[in-house]
Amino acid sequence: MFIIKYIKxxxxxxxxxLVGMKRTLYYFTHHKEIITQEYPDNRxxxxxxxxxxxxxxxxxxxxxxxxxxxxxxxxxxxxNGTIKVIFKNELTPEGKKKKAIDKLVYHLELCTMxxxxxxxxxxxxxxxxxxxxxxxxxRSELTKILNNPGSKIMDGVE
Amino acid sequence: MxxxxxxxxxxxxxxxxGPQHPATHGVLHLVITLNGETIKKVEPxxxxxxxxxxxxxxxxxxxxxxxVTSRMDYLSSHINNHACALxxxxxxxxxxxxxxxxxxxxxxxxxxxxxxELWWGAMAMDLGAFTPFFHAFRERESINDIMEETCGARLxxxxxxxxxxxxxLHPDFQKRVKEFLQLYKRKIHEYDELVTGNIIFxxxxxxxxxxxxxxxxxxxxxxxxxxxxxxxxxxxxVYPYEIYDKLEFDEVLETAGDSFARYMIRxxxxxxxxxxxxxxxxxxxxxxxxxxTKAVLKLPKGEFYQRVxxxxxxxxxxxxxxxxxxxxxxxxxSPGFSNLSVLDHIARGSxxxxxxxxxxxxxxVIPDIDR
Numbered sequence: 001m002f003i004i005k006y007i008k009x010x011x012x013x014x015x016x017x018l019v020g021m022k023r024t025l026y027y028f029t030h031h032k033e034i035i036t037q038e039y040p041d042n043r044x045x046x047x048x049x050x051x052x053x054x055x056x057x058x059x060x061x062x063x064x065x066x067x068x069x070x071x072x073x074x075x076x077x078x079x080n081g082t083i084k085v086i087f088k089n090e091l092t093p094e095g096k097k098k099k100a101i102d103k104l105v106y107h108l109e110l111c112t113m114x115x116x117x118x119x120x121x122x123x124x125x126x127x128x129x130x131x132x133x134x135x136x137x138x139r140s141e142l143t144k145i146l147n148n149p150g151s152k153i154m155d156g157v158e
Numbered sequence: 159m160x161x162x163x164x165x166x167x168x169x170x171x172x173x174x175x176g177p178q179h180p181a182t183h184g185v186l187h188l189v190i191t192l193n194g195e196t197i198k199k200v201e202p203x204x205x206x207x208x209x210x211x212x213x214x215x216x217x218x219x220x221x222x223x224x225x226v227t228s229r230m231d232y233l234s235s236h237i238n239n240h241a242c243a244l245x246x247x248x249x250x251x252x253x254x255x256x257x258x259x260x261x262x263x264x265x266x267x268x269x270x271x272x273x274x275e276l277w278w279g280a281m282a283m284d285l286g287a288f289t290p291f292f293h294a295f296r297e298r299e300s301i302n303d304i305m306e307e308t309c310g311a312r313l314x315x316x317x318x319x320x321x322x323x324x325x326x327l328h329p330d331f332q333k334r335v336k337e338f339l340q341l342y343k344r345k346i347h348e349y350d351e352l353v354t355g356n357i358i359f360x361x362x363x364x365x366x367x368x369x370x371x372x373x374x375x376x377x378x379x380x381x382x383x384x385x386x387x388x389x390x391x392x393x394x395x396v397y398p399y400e401i402y403d404k405l406e407f408d409e410v411l412e413t414a415g416d417s418f419a420r421y422m423i424r425x426x427x428x429x430x431x432x433x434x435x436x437x438x439x440x441x442x443x444x445x446x447x448x449x450x451t452k453a454v455l456k457l458p459k460g461e462f463y464q465r466v467x468x469x470x471x472x473x474x475x476x477x478x479x480x481x482x483x484x485x486x487x488x489x490x491x492s493p494g495f496s497n498l499s500v501l502d503h504i505a506r507g508s509x510x511x512x513x514x515x516x517x518x519x520x521x522x523v524i525p526d527i528d529r
Contacts, residue, residue, distance in 0.1 A: 012357065013357035016355045016356050016357045016360075017356065017357065017358075019351045019355060020351055020352045020353075020355070020356055022351075023348055023351045023352055024289060024352075035296060035299070049303075049306045049307045049310070050307075051306075051307065051308070051309070051310040051325065051328065052306055052310050052311070053310040053311055077221070077222070078222075079218050079222035079223075079225060079226070112225060112314070112316075113310075113311060113314075114225040114316040115310060115316060115324060116221065116222065116225070116316075119319075119324060120453075128310065
């Protein structure tokens, strides 16, 4: 009785190993089912998801105008102090003084891509870009100014 | 006779596993007292990845603190965020729209499958099988793609906000999830062929690390670690939140209490999550995905507690509010901490080689234990 049980055990064990080996051989011979992406080589064809949160950017139109009113909602919403809004005084055509943004400083090194600033913005001035290759040689390059130099606020955005 | 097992005597060897060791899945330091090859004592040392998340949360507003909790149990970050959002909603008395509830449950269950798949691959790798890791990541990858499309991130999503979810579902979401379900059903038998039926794997798992139901309760174990011993503790069944009480699914229970039982629990739990997703994917109600809340959230004075079932067990969020915009105190009851504390108990008297199998089936995520 012991011998029969022993042989059965051995048979069961060898069978279980062969079943697993069969699965491995299946993938060895079916190359089409391999789904690995060869990342640095497929850079030209790589398409990121449209909602992918890579970094915060401020879109400008062709006249170099943005939609940021400088309300600081993004600065308040940010948990890490990633965004700083710096103001300047501008003269309107009527000669009145008007507050406008000078720089919108964005610290990429502090950002966790939580999307709270984009959600908080009432005028859709900032959005998330799909870039993800952020490595640079010096830390200071990660501090970015989002508005282009010489840019103005778009007409009709309050 | 009473035998003193916890003390060091002459001839004992003390070895350190970690803090940097592939088998500990993170920066966990185990001080193991050995007598020959038999384990006399296991002492986990924590603190290597302590980021004081609870203290950080005290300086963040109720909208902001949710993103930090993704960094605790990073494999079930959706469920962590869900727990925090639910706790804040409890304080605000906000009614979450039905669409948001369904989206939340769908995301939770997808996260649970992704988490268990990674665990399955890592578990097999702990025991020396390297290929299953890639098989597990193949299915997990399609879940990550679904998450990336809808939430915008693959691991730390920050998709749940108080009152609902941050963005509406992507138009392709239903199609992609159905594709995933088909892929999963086509590939699920491979899990059994490669690992579960394997005789070497079974011999290394069966009867190893026995945890009795009494000990599971007294150590505060939860999740698959306790359900492997037959303790019914699924928060989705016991204290249903969101729409879990209207869904049809079984609480998976095994009674053996060994490592293999805990392994089987997770495999069967994935099937139940698939069942939940199948019920919901065609029945997502129309409507708002977010309730209207004030721009600045203020919780009334008081204490609020909410628990949810993560992939690892019971996660509790306890908020003490003084009526301001930031919490006065936040405490997280993490499942991993209690599950780790039982390791010393189940490891005593077994061999050193089996320790990895026991640790693997407890499914420890160290940033969750240390916070």
